Amino acid sequence: MKNTTISDAFGKRRADIQAIWTKQLTSAAGSAKGRLSSTELEQQARQFLELFHPAVQSNQLDDINGSEWLEVRAFLEDLSRRRVLAGFSSDETALFIFSLKRVLFDILKDESAGDAMQMADHFWQMNVLLDKLGLHTVKSYQRTREEVINRQQHELLELSTPVVKLWDGILALPMIGTLDSARTQVVMESLLQKIVETESQIAIIDITGVPTVDTLVAQHLIKTVTALRLMGADCIISGVRPQIAQTIVHLGVDLHGVTTKANLADALALALKRSGIAFTKK
Template sequence: MAALDPRTLKLIESSQTAVIDAWVASLAQASQDGRTSQRELDVQVREFWRLFLGAMHAADAGNLQGREWDEIRHFLEDLSRERVLKGFSSSETATFIFSLKRPLFDVIQQANADSPVELARQLWAVSELLDQLGLHTVKAYQKTREEVIQRQQEEMLELSTPVVKLWDGVLALPMIGTLDSQRTQVVMESLLQRIVETGSEIAIIDITGVPTVDTLVAQHLLKTVTAIRLMGADAIISGVRPQIAQTIVHLGLDLQGIVTKANLADALALALKRTGLTVSKAG
């Protein structure tokens, strides 16, 4: 990457008031939805500018991975993380850097109007520098966004697999949606943890809300049942509808040894019976 001339650095520093004002005005115009206040924007601009000038004076502008650029990289990573949480897009986040080009270009152009070659060289150097900073901002944004999506998926999995205590010693796990390897792992961890916490003897897995059962889904169910048995508890699968029963038969799946019931009520009645309890109408 082309190096910035010391004279250009001095020029940029001496014109910082005009550059900052033009930069803030450009950012304010691009962000008028209230997600970032004018005060916040002003603080971010001035902090970045302080780090920016310091890094350019102390470091090689062609090597943004140097230690001298650590603070500015961390600043951009924090900025990207904050904007992800506020709902900004990647382009809106990168605009924070790219909108600085025009004010800097104007200053450099005025100072090198009589030297087209030097003008082109310095404009190219500043453009490359800001492009690299903008690229780092986008990468930080994407990384944070992926982390947020992953965390949301995990939270949704946990919410979609609640373990309910139906009675002393009886747990129920109503399942809704398709079973896959990741969800099965969450199911196992949640259910086994609750078995340990409550000392339950019976766990009912209700698949009424599972749209289809294929070989893969059946394998996941078998793994869950096996894990429950290893914890010293019994498992009952409820919600086996006629269509699911036919599918299991056609697929030749072996559910031998696993107790199944048509609905949750029948499974609960069986669980209570196994624990030595009976339900009867009052009076």
């Protein structure tokens, strides 16, 4: 019975709601200038109300997971996705729903005509409903954000493993950033593939840009070196910093059988020597 009244009030004053809400949204969007025009905001408000109205009329105000709210939920998900991509913050995105609270409360206050008990009931119902919708918006915002982060991470992974040719038969792999299992796997695969493609006999892995080496990272490096040896190529690890050398010894990691050099120049010199290439100064 009470729900019908909310729905009635909503139906009766819909034009007012839309006008006031749009005005509020536009004034609150001062900080968002340039990212979203007022016409866009108005359009979004209108679209939302178009979907919100039938959903309210369905009298299912307690549960927004039902089929009545499907379209509203889809709209909010789409809205948060677009806002993530446009660079909005989470509170700016959530404000879209929460700013509707004030408008609806004012309207309900007008419509309840002094019946305090009914007004309180309506306020509570509307409050719960809008909170749920707001949380849903934030949740979708977060999910989209995570998708973006995952994608970037993936792109970073592919970008961060360039295999460069230093000389005929000598490849170098400058590693930058923290090494984890997933990255080492990609690094190992791309290096081995490149070895096959270029028929290179020596690979230099430069770890100057690796901030820390722990047992796991050392393990990964040893695995890569062993795989390279199995394929018939030699591996030199260069760019071992003093702290890293200390850590490796303190951790008791066995690097026997792995050639290590302090810097890339030394490693290249060794690689050239092994390939039988010598330089003379003019």
